Amino acid sequence: MPPALLSIRDLGKHFGGFHALKGVSLEVEHGEFIALLGPSGCGKTTLLRCIAGFLAPDSGDIRIAGDSVTRLPPHRRPLNTVFQNYALFPHMSVLDNVAYGPRRHGVPRAEAAERAAEALQLVGLEALGARHPRELSGGQQQRVALARAVVNRPKLLLLDEPLSALDMKLRKRMQIELKHLQEKLGIAFVFVTHDQEEAMSMADRIVVMNRGLIEQVGSGTAIYATPATRFVAEFIGEANLLPGAPDGAGGLRLAFGTGAVPYHGPHPGADARQNHTGVLRPEHLELLDRPDAPGFLTERGVVEDVINTGGQTLVMVRVGDALLASRRLGMPGDGLNRGAPVVVGFRPEHLHVVTGEAPP
Amino acid sequence: MTAVLTTTAMPPAATAPTALRRALPLLAAPVAFFVAFFAVPMVVVLSSSLAAGGAPSLANYARVLLDQYHWDVLAVTFRIAALTTLAVTLLGYPLAYYLVRVVSSNALRRSCVILLLLPLFTSNIVRSFGWMILLGRNGLVNDTLVGIGLLERPVRFLGTEMGIVIGLVYILLPFIVLAVGNALATVDPTLEEASADLGASPFTTFWTVTFPLCLPGLIAGVIMVFTLAASAYVTPALLSGGKITVFPMLIFQQYSTVFDVHYGGALSITLLVFTLVLVALAGRIGNGGGDRS
Numbered sequence: 316m317p318p319a320l321l322s323i324r325d326l327g328k329h330f331g332g333f334h335a336l337k338g339v340s341l342e343v344e345h346g347e348f349i350a351l352l353g354p355s356g357c358g359k360t361t362l363l364r365c366i367a368g369f370l371a372p373d374s375g376d377i378r379i380a381g382d383s384v385t386r387l388p389p390h391r392r393p394l395n396t397v398f399q400n401y402a403l404f405p406h407m408s409v410l411d412n413v414a415y416g417p418r419r420h421g422v423p424r425a426e427a428a429e430r431a432a433e434a435l436q437l438v439g440l441e442a443l444g445a446r447h448p449r450e451l452s453g454g455q456q457q458r459v460a461l462a463r464a465v466v467n468r469p470k471l472l473l474l475d476e477p478l479s480a481l482d483m484k485l486r487k488r489m490q491i492e493l494k495h496l497q498e499k500l501g502i503a504f505v506f507v508t509h510d511q512e513e514a515m516s517m518a519d520r521i522v523v524m525n526r527g528l529i530e531q532v533g534s535g536t537a538i539y540a541t542p543a544t545r546f547v548a549e550f551i552g553e554a555n556l557l558p559g560a561p562d563g564a565g566g567l568r569l570a571f572g573t574g575a576v577p578y579h580g581p582h583p584g585a586d587a588r589q590n591h592t593g594v595l596r597p598e599h600l601e602l603l604d605r606p607d608a609p610g611f612l613t614e615r616g617v618v619e620d621v622i623n624t625g626g627q628t629l630v631m632v633r634v635g636d637a638l639l640a641s642r643r644l645g646m647p648g649d650g651l652n653r654g655a656p657v658v659v660g661f662r663p664e665h666l667h668v669v670t671g672e673a674p675p
Numbered sequence: 676m677t678a679v680l681t682t683t684a685m686p687p688a689a690t691a692p693t694a695l696r697r698a699l700p701l702l703a704a705p706v707a708f709f710v711a712f713f714a715v716p717m718v719v720v721l722s723s724s725l726a727a728g729g730a731p732s733l734a735n736y737a738r739v740l741l742d743q744y745h746w747d748v749l750a751v752t753f754r755i756a757a758l759t760t761l762a763v764t765l766l767g768y769p770l771a772y773y774l775v776r777v778v779s780s781n782a783l784r785r786s787c788v789i790l791l792l793l794p795l796f797t798s799n800i801v802r803s804f805g806w807m808i809l810l811g812r813n814g815l816v817n818d819t820l821v822g823i824g825l826l827e828r829p830v831r832f833l834g835t836e837m838g839i840v841i842g843l844v845y846i847l848l849p850f851i852v853l854a855v856g857n858a859l860a861t862v863d864p865t866l867e868e869a870s871a872d873l874g875a876s877p878f879t880t881f882w883t884v885t886f887p888l889c890l891p892g893l894i895a896g897v898i899m900v901f902t903l904a905a906s907a908y909v910t911p912a913l914l915s916g917g918k919i920t921v922f923p924m925l926i927f928q929q930y931s932t933v934f935d936v937h938y939g940g941a942l943s944i945t946l947l948v949f950t951l952v953l954v955a956l957a958g959r960i961g962n963g964g965g966d967r968s
Contacts, residue, residue: 367868367872368871369868369871388871388877389868389871389872390871390872390873390874390875390876390877390880394872395872395873396868396869396872398865398868398869400863400865402863402865402866402868402869403869404866404869404870404884405866405888406887406888415870415873415875415883416873416874419873419874419875419879420874463869463873464872467873467874
């Protein structure tokens with residue numbers, strides 16, 4: 316089996332007393348689209364900068380196609396980067412910016428200009444080669460940065476929150492374009508973002524990071540439906556958390572309203588000392604007509620808030636001490652007013668259990 | 676109808692003068708200062724240089740420009756200024772780079788800058804006297820060089836162009852370090868990272884990205900140092916030992932000893948014009964460099 320395109324083994328990095336990476340391991344295959352997702356300070360940008368060579372890790376190894384690059388300076392690494400602020404050279408024309416990479420690899424001036432023009436065509440900016448970066452809009456600068464990064468046809472492209480400076484609409488359009496470009500060129504992307512929707516809609520696999528560690532690696536569907544930890548459950552989408560405790564017989568009891576739900580399904584770690592939390596997505600918590608709806612576990616509650624998010628309605632229901640969220644398509648119906656008594660329930664198969672305590 | 680027209684026309688017509696009226700008190704002080712301490716003296720010098728024997732005349736300029744001696748002194752002056760500028764640039768640029776890019780501790784950087792600026796708090800005269808002592812026949816510099824065996828016998832620094840250049844370099848170094856340092860600090864480090872990412876070695880990155888981007892700051896510093904060196908009086912006067920004459924010394928003699936304000940004025944304007952021409956040329960080169968890259 317050929318080695319993975321990018322193989323990161325046990326990477327660690329300190330900044331003074333701050334432990335930015337605590338032993339991160341990751342493999343990226345050829346042509347894969349990987350999103351590094353996490354809150355600020357989780358280590359995703361540090362990881363990216365270690366791969367690019369701008370930061371030297373304290374420990375661990377980075378291999379590209381089997382060869383260790385950990386000790387190589389950035390200009391000797393076979394990869395390219397799209398920077399968050401684009402980092403276009405302000406004293407050069409757009410064409411010269413894009414031709415900079417080929418020129419540094421010894422390509423003659425005329426051929427470098429030709430390749431640069433091709434790369435600009437790829438992002439639809441072939442007409443703007445003579446301009447200077449400051450004469451371009453944010454979206455155009457973004458495309459130039461992209462053209463400059465792919466002109467050398469790297470096998471691996473690192474992107475550091477490349478869309479974060481664009482407005483919502485442009486951002487959505489660039490997401491689609493970026494994904495198409497990635498598929499067309501067959502370049503593996505490692506894409507840093509703190510926007511889960513962006514990660515969900517673009518990436519083949521999402522790497523969820525928190526406090527210098529990888530919490531979970533998986534497809535968008537997998538990390539949403541079966542989060543590995545309480546952090547992932549809460550960070551990706553919204554979640555109702557049901558505090559759990561071992562029932563002494565290998566199963567769990569999850570607090571739901573005044574009672575407790577027995578749970579005997581799969582859960583990570585049967586260790587009785589470990590705490591467990593039940594995760595229930597708001598779309599799986601339904602408002603029911605009667606408390607004995609077949610196949611449902613139900614509780615009585617009181618409507619605390621009704622939030623119309625346009626096409627979807629979020630109903631916050633007070634059940635016992637817990638405030639649970641129920642989401643459904645459509646507008647809020649009649650009778651769903653604050654203080655109205657309701658019955659909420661869910662099918663037990665929608666319950667997913669993770670380790671880690673629910674917040675008090 | 677007329678009423679409507681006047682009311683709609685009023686605001687733009689009224690705001691412009693109002694803005695100007697508000698700005699005037701703020702502008703008055705600097706304008707008055709500029710007129711009193713820069714424009715008036717210049718006009719006085721210029722008009723006195725254009726008069727001889729109580730009548731308007733170009734005789735003073737003829738006296739300056741037709742005398743080979745003045746051209747020789749001008750050549751010495753600009754040679755010293757150019758050498759000083761070159762030495763200051765070669766010393767100051769790496770120093771600025773070191774302070775801005777290499778020193779990572781803010782405290783160390785701040786103390787280095789204070790150390791660099793500290794000499795500016797003492798007078799030129801004191802500092803130049805210091806160099807007279809250091810550069811003398813039995814001064815510290817000669818003693819050291821002879822002591823470590825680099826020289827067989829003491830070298831004469833005082834009364835040579837080299838001695839003057841050493842004194843001027845010492846005085847003018849902070850100016851170039853500050854100008855280049857400021858320019859370097861505004862160069863975004865991610866641009867250098869982008870350059871490295873695209874395959875450029877640190878050497879190539881410096882010459883294709885860092886250096887062109889701080890060229891405007893370097894040129895500003897060079898112009899400042901060159902004009903200060905060309906117009907310096909105290910340092911050359913003290914370190915020349917009476918053996919070398921630079922243009923500002925001629926001007927000083929006419930004003931302070933001979934009291935010939937007409938001839939002295941013509942000398943001043945001559946130095947000013949030549950300096951301006953050279954600075955304009957330097958600026959042109961700088962602009963050309965900026966456009967090309």
